[in-house]
Amino acid sequence: MSTPVLKDWEEILNSMxxxxxxxxxxxxxxxxxxxxxxxxxxGLTPKEVIWTKNKTKLYRYMPAAPKQxxxxxxxxxxxxxKPYILDLSPGNSLIEYLVNQGFDVYLLxxxxxxxxxxxxxxxxxxxxxxxxxxxxxxKTSGADEVSLLGYCMGGTMTSIFAALHxxxxxxxxxxxxxxxxxxxxxxxxxxxxxxxxxxxxxVDTLGVIPPEMIDFGNKMLKPIVNFYGPYVSLVDRAENENxxxxxxxxxxxxxxxxxxxxxxxxxxIREFYQHNKLLKGELIVRGRQVDLSNxxxxxxxxxxxxxxxxxxxxxxxxxxxxxxxxxTYAEMPTGHVSVCFGRQAxxxxxxTVGNWLAERSQ
Numbered sequence: 594m595s596t597p598v599l600k601d602w603e604e605i606l607n608s609m610x611x612x613x614x615x616x617x618x619x620x621x622x623x624x625x626x627x628x629x630x631x632x633x634x635x636g637l638t639p640k641e642v643i644w645t646k647n648k649t650k651l652y653r654y655m656p657a658a659p660k661q662x663x664x665x666x667x668x669x670x671x672x673x674x675k676p677y678i679l680d681l682s683p684g685n686s687l688i689e690y691l692v693n694q695g696f697d698v699y700l701l702x703x704x705x706x707x708x709x710x711x712x713x714x715x716x717x718x719x720x721x722x723x724x725x726x727x728x729x730x731x732k733t734s735g736a737d738e739v740s741l742l743g744y745c746m747g748g749t750m751t752s753i754f755a756a757l758h759x760x761x762x763x764x765x766x767x768x769x770x771x772x773x774x775x776x777x778x779x780x781x782x783x784x785x786x787x788x789x790x791x792x793x794x795x796v797d798t799l800g801v802i803p804p805e806m807i808d809f810g811n812k813m814l815k816p817i818v819n820f821y822g823p824y825v826s827l828v829d830r831a832e833n834e835n836x837x838x839x840x841x842x843x844x845x846x847x848x849x850x851x852x853x854x855x856x857x858x859x860x861x862i863r864e865f866y867q868h869n870k871l872l873k874g875e876l877i878v879r880g881r882q883v884d885l886s887n888x889x890x891x892x893x894x895x896x897x898x899x900x901x902x903x904x905x906x907x908x909x910x911x912x913x914x915x916x917x918x919x920x921t922y923a924e925m926p927t928g929h930v931s932v933c934f935g936r937q938a939x940x941x942x943x944x945t946v947g948n949w950l951a952e953r954s955q
Contacts, residue, residue, distance in 0.1 A: 615832070622831035623824075626841060633841050636677035638689045640700075644729045648704030651726050653733060654692050661695025662954035664764050665734040667727060668700045669754075671746035672718070672857060673807055674850050676702050679744065679933055681842050687933050690943045696950065699730050705851045711800035713854040715750065715861065716879045723754045727761060740765035740950060741890075744933065745903065746861070749773060752911065753871070753878060756887040765891045765953045767946055770929050772903040773885075774910035775869040779901060780814055785866045792862050796855040804850025814901045843934065872910060885911070891919040893949045895942070899928040921949065 606614060644651040668688070670676035679700065680688040691698050701723065706713065730739055741763060743751030748771025755763055772778065784790065796802070812819035823844065830836040853861075870876040876883040892915060896908035905924055912922050923945055927937045 619828050619831040622837070623828045626827065626831070626837060630841070632845050633682065633838065635682065635842065635845060636680045637683055638680050638686060638692060643699075643733055644726065646722055646725065648706065648710070649722055650702045650704060651729055652700045652702060654688060654698040654700070656695075656697070657689075657692050658695050660697060662697070662951060663736060664738050664740050664950075664954035665697040665699060665730050665736050666691065666740045666742060666950065666954075667730045668698070669723060669741060669743045669747040669751045670701060670703065671744060671750075672703055672706075672851075672853055672861075673746060674804075674846065676700060676744075678846050678930065681846065681934050682838075685839070685842070685934055685939065687938070687943055687946070690939075691947060691950075694947050694951065696947075696954070697734050697736075699726075699733075701726050703851075706801055706854045707852070708800050710852075711855040714856045715753075718857070719750055719754050719757070720879050723750070724758060724761070727763075731762070738762040738764040740767070740954060742767040742769065742946070743771055744769045745771060745929070747771070749865070749871070752885060752888065753876070753883050755890065756883050756885050757878060757881055759887045759889070763890045765893070765950060766888070767893045767895065767950065768908070768911065769895045769942075769946075770897050770900055770903045770908060770932050771894075771911075772865075772907040773914075774872045774907045775865045776872075777904075778866060778907060779904055781810075781866060784810070785862055787867050790862075792859060792867075796859045800855050801852040802855065802858045804852055807853060808847070808850050811902060839935065843930070872914065885914045886916050888915040889917055891953050892917045892921070893946065894920070894922045895932065895945070896922070896924045897927045897929055897932045898924050899926075900932075902929040919953070 606617065639655040640652040641655065642650050643653045668679060680686045683689060688698055688700065727739055739762060741751050741755070748768040751766065752768065752773065755766060823840065827840055864870045864876055871883060874882065874884055894908060894911055896905040898905065909922055912920060925932050925937065925941050927942065932938060932942050
């Protein structure tokens with residue numbers, strides 16, 4: 594039996610105009626999503642760990658279809674956030690798509706650094722971890738060549754790795770929203786200017802950079818959209834369960850950041866954003882100069898039209914310095930994250946990557 598208060602409220606609600614009822618229901622549904630519903634499951638494509646080093650794991654995804662392509666694919670993720678954005682949910686997963694297309698897919702997951710990892714440098718990841726992962730992929734797959742896919746900062750690191758290891762059998766490289774030219778990085782260029790940003794004090798004080806700090810900086814590129822936009826969208830579209838499910842998945846990933854090892858962060862900001870050494874050919878990694886012209890593999894370089902983290906001109910600049918004869922630049926009608934999640938990713942990014950690799954993986 595309804596209590597008098599509840600009965601009174603039901604009578605009030607029923608007396609409201611239909612649009613007011615809908616507005617109330619949207620707010621009610623949004624409140625449920627934010628306060629009572631469990632977080633969604635992510636990274637569900639079946640996989641196994643085939644190699645570890647420190648906190649890093651190398652995954653091999655279990656085949657869902659007969660193997661169609663001779664060349665295995667190793668995905669290299671960034672040191673920011675977690676890599677399950679590439680395998681967010683069934684039907685909305687680049688990894689699942691490629692596995693279903695008959696690719697032998699591997700993923701390098703850097704894990705979650707802690708204070709004891711504060712001295713880890715980009716040199717360590719690029720010169721120790723990625724080469725060993727490549728060798729493990731080749732041994733496990735039985736192939737004599739490998740394809741690489743680097744997303745965001747992971748692509749920048751992959752380019753350095755490829756340039757410093759021209760002797761390794763790298764057939765194809767896919768770069769996905771990876772910055773290479775840091776001369777004009779939008780607002781980041783102003784915020785990280787040496788005159789105003791005390792990088793050394795920040796790293797020496799914190800040891801590892803908290804994920805909340807990195808997330809806040811990224812959101813400040815478009816503060817109104819990034820801080821308030823997701824919640825406005827949730828209320829506005831709360832009656833659409835497909836949208837709500839996607840919203841919950843994206844918010845889980847956005848809020849599931851990881852610390853950035855201090856010394857690697859110091860390099861990333863100083864060598865790239867402040868001095869733009871990679872494109873200038875001045876970057877030194879473990880005593881060796883990085884020359885991007887050493888890259889001769891087939892290259893697919895993907896930018897996102899609405900990307901404000903890796904602006905398209907930062908991505909496209911790679912095309913002028915590599916020596917690859919087979920190189921393709923493509924812009925997706927997406928943002929930095931929606932390049933691999935959502936309707937446009939499913940319809941544009943996935944087939945672009947899959948078809949390009951299929952033609953070059955026999």
